[in-house]
Amino acid sequence: MVQSGCIKEQVSFYEEVADKLSAFRQDSRPLLAKIKNVDRRMGISPRKYLINVIDPFTVYNLFNAYARTSNFQNRQHYMSELKSELAIKAPVPTDLKGISIRSAGPPTFYRTSVKNRRVSAAQQKEDIENLWLLFEAARVLESDDTNKARQTFMNAYDVVLKIPGLKWSLTNGLSWLNLQRYVSLSEYNRRFIQGQRQPVFEKVAALLDNNPPNGGDYLELCDDCLNAVQSEKVPYSSLQDMSYHAWESHGGSVPDASMSDTEPSSNRDSLADDAGVGSNTSVPSDDGTGEKRDGAAPTEATNPRVQEIFEMMTRRHGSPNVILHGAPGTGKTTMAKQIAAKIIRVPDVAALAEDDFRFDFVQFHPSYDYTDFVEGIRPVKAVDSRSGFELRPGVFMRFINKARKDPERKYVFVIDEINRGNISEIFGELFFSIDPGYRGLKGKVKTQYANLHDDNDKKSSSNADKDDSNDWFYIPENVYIIATMNDIDRSVDTFDFAMRRRFRFVPISVEDSKVMLSGAQIGQAEAFMDKVNDEIKVSGLGSGYCIGASYFVNMAQGEETARELWKNELKPLLIEYQRIMPESDGARTLQDFEEKEDQEVDSVEPLPE
Template identity: 25%
Template sequence: METKAYLSWVDFYMELADKLLAYKNNRKTLIDKVKAIYTAINMRLPKLEKDNKIVDIDPFTIFGLFNKGITNANRISILRGFAQEFSVKAQVPDSFDGIPVLNNMAATFYCFIGDRQENDIENLWQVFVSALEYANTHSDSSKKTFVAAYDVASQQKGVKWNLTMALYWIRPYEYINLDSRNRWYICNPENMPVDYIESIGAFETVPTGAEYLAIVDKSRAVLEKGNYRYKNFPELSYYAWVISEQVNEENRAAAVENTRVNAGEAIGDKDVHTVHYWIYSPGYGSAMWDKFYEDGVMAIAREHIGDLRQFASRKEMQDRMMECGGDTGTRSYKNASLETWQFVHELKPGDVIFAKSGKRTIIGRGIVTSDYYYDDSYSDEYRNLRKVNWTHKGEWEHPGNAITKVLTDVTSYTDYVEEISALFEDEVSGDVEEVKIEYPIYTAEDFLSEVYMSRSNYDILSNLLINKKNIIMQGAPGVGKTFAAKRLAYSMMGVKDPSRVMMVQFHQSYSYEDFIMGFRPASTSFELKKGPFYSFCKKAELDLENDYYFIIDEINRGNLSKIFGELFMLIENDKRGVSLQLLYSDEKFSVPENVYIIGMMNTADRSLAMLDYALRRRFAFFEFSPALETDGFRQYRQGKDNKKFDSLIATIEKLNIAIENDETLGRGFRIGHSYFCTDKPIDDMWLNAVVTYEIVPLLNEYWFDEPSKVRDWEYALREAIR
């Protein structure tokens, strides 16, 4: 690098170490000065002793106050306080890149009273004094004194590798930092010579004092003579930080890609935020509720593992919890890591929070308004936060017993969410402002870029839905009906707004009571429950300016006359707005004009009865055909650039002609293109798997009474990919 601004901290740290040396035998004054610093900068002093009654302190713990997981702004404030109190002349640093930091859970170099030995703090002072002496003189006597002090202190509980970090803080050019980041970096042959790596060992245990100084000497020799960007320990530590941050960022991106970005992609919901509902406990026994409500926040007590953004995966987070032995009570680390990961990555602005106290009381409702952030100045335990617009505060009886976890996503329990939401329907809160969610724009062009369909067919399909209001997309499995359904709705809406789209799937046991409304068992009797179609129509009725789309997968699997009941007539396009008496309710009900119904059915499903003719005339039918010959699929094939794949598609096209001409099958049994769509690279293993485990079993089903025909086509398919 052209400048070494990242080393601006070195002079300040070294001078502060010299200043602290004067307080070896006057620790009471040192403690008073530290307290005075925090009072002057109006910050809460971290917990440095049981009950915060500090009776002794070591110099490395002093450095740990500003070398742990806190914001740079707070680090600067603390260092300015030290500069003022100890008359440090060096400039206060404003960059801390590459400086090793303590785990917030173990931010002292000693254990608290009751767990530490009598001389533990004194032993740390001996290391501090001898380290400065050896750095200044490099005499044999000072070396011997340092090694002896180091060997004693490094064996104390809670010290170990942190001692090398502390030595680096006070004399960064003299002592190498061997925290996990640096050990990882210098043991990579890309960063240091192989013979050097072999000579320093595998770092399975903390080195002795003599071994540590030997590592220091070997490392300095390599840096001074080698052709590296780093020529000293501070530069080495900085570059180790730079590279590890790059790796961590890649891991975080991969974790987000795996858990979030692809979620819902198959049904068109990639990058779409849907409102989730959460049950939340504001502190142990809801003790923090009043403060959280007043401050407009929610927080989770994970201070012992610091800023939660540092973890690239839930597994990494769980491992750190187990390592630190954080307070998870009777809950397992698995549950603790789940709710913590969700708090950081899955909770989103716009989500609804129901605050609870114990198992039987709801005490408030709010809307999340910010992403996750870490604030080390907020509270001793609650520094992992999100901003919340708390819309309600009070006490409501919880329906049943609430789950005991701190944070739980209850979105999928629709009846439960409705019951809790109903508690607030008649409540009026002062200034209630919902979070406006910006949904992604989605056009017809976006639809055509994802769905292998011609523009003319898209125009036909969308116009059919507009005019008829009810369509059924039919075709063999694998032609992309489900893939296209939500995308069609979004393209006609012009935006990916999932609140205006609902999808259900019919099956043989699905009933009117499931779909519209019916009586269901409750704790002591039966209650009238509203079904998804009823609720969806009522929601659309309040928003007539916008269109709503109700999607039914496998529509021909249900008994449609039984499921739709008296709504059989009301779904017709010219009967929209007409009201009829419902079977289980005194109210009159109509299907709003802005509700469109999209059904999907497999024409190859021979075990199912044909659709009721009365229902058929209420729907328009659009056939989805294999898209192997469309421009979009041709571009997809070109992108894969695989000759065996091209040969397989050519064989499938011939196979589809044979299926269409077969009197027992026909067009509706052709093999769809989605069997051959993948985001992964196409190789021999993938091709063989598609043929062996997807296409051949389908042919066995089609021609179960003609095994010779199956064998012929299986041979042709395997020859295509040989």
């Protein structure tokens, strides 16, 4: 059982946060400013999804979701900064076990998009007002459990439950306000309650078989759970103690982001615009193909194919190595990171930066080689300030060494633009180990520099461990590799056929990429995209030369005109395409289209005098 002191810390801190938030009921703008102050001190990039007001449940979710992993340090760090900003006197809990978090979905409780379409600011503010009304009703009910207070709570609850995507997560938010009064019906707790097989929980378990309960059923459920723990008929001293046991019963790890606390992310943006949170990992924009301009960040709406590829990689006898390939601007890198987030069980792309221990990202290029990737001799500065050389592991070897020490958890390595590097030179003897059929010790190889490994590193405690010494290198079964490549990139003429056998190639089409588009001008952007791609196909170039949706994101959102997009991005790209087929009918087709389009955009949007 959790020590009473730990529960007391949790209850005191979370309730004092609620007390402090109440002061911002009439005007939440100062509260939002304080959140931004915390973010700056934490090194968190601006959260582009936030508007000029905020609700209390979203505030709780920002620090609860800051580290949706089994490591609580980031979460406690954020809570410490928030404690200072809000002048909270209660200590930050030293133990966060049992406190529910959203296992999926965006950081906000108010809607930001529905079916990949952005909602209006007026709708967002209406959601925020309704969330504040529920917050007030819940606080009143804690101290004044009357029929009137209950009815007010139930009405407010039922209104908020209609916000797309919240589902069971609404009960998580209520539990944060008062850990001893409101039950969190997270995936963990639902499974735990349904598995109790005790008469006192039979009625409660029956309410969890279908969709989230309405306000009346939820209050009845809370009452039943409270009566159970207070009657001593169950071995839990409080609701929070029960939640801790639920957490422990599932191994103390965060639920898979695909679990059903929220609606599927294809219906709501994951909105991980703050993907640089506390990260030392270099993550290039979009596909790394150069197609995404400054300010043209694709929305993080999840492509429906992400779930398909995730299942293909993680099912029994699936493929742990995949290459996403397609035309420029189709969001391959974004998809790779979204798949990685699902595999390592973090809720969104932003959380990858927080869990960079189990996620890494590199981008290949023509000068990238074995010493960068696996290991090699590097210049170093000795203690006596004299220069020297020593063997240093590359980025992939460092990553694999971490994964080998942590076999119970999954690790994901993303290689952007894999075909821009010399694959044979970069991977070397790892061609053998990377094969899905040769994961683990059966795929062990000696690296080119094995004879230079420190003798101390080669020692092992038993004969059985000798195969695991630093003389040998292998890729453990808990490592997944996701790569991206452009079909039209000719910086490397051929892709090694030995490597082709070791990866599952997954095509990403320009149609797949349209999920990135949202905004008031989405219809015009899609029509322009189709128009340009139709001309590319007529010219004789293959579908690999079509242009993906990331080029059209700003136009869809009304931040870029068709003329600006055409003059700055699309026309220069088509000119480059013409160099592939000089003096051909296809080139002349594109030239004619350019001239026609120049006239059309200038007639609609004439140049300023």
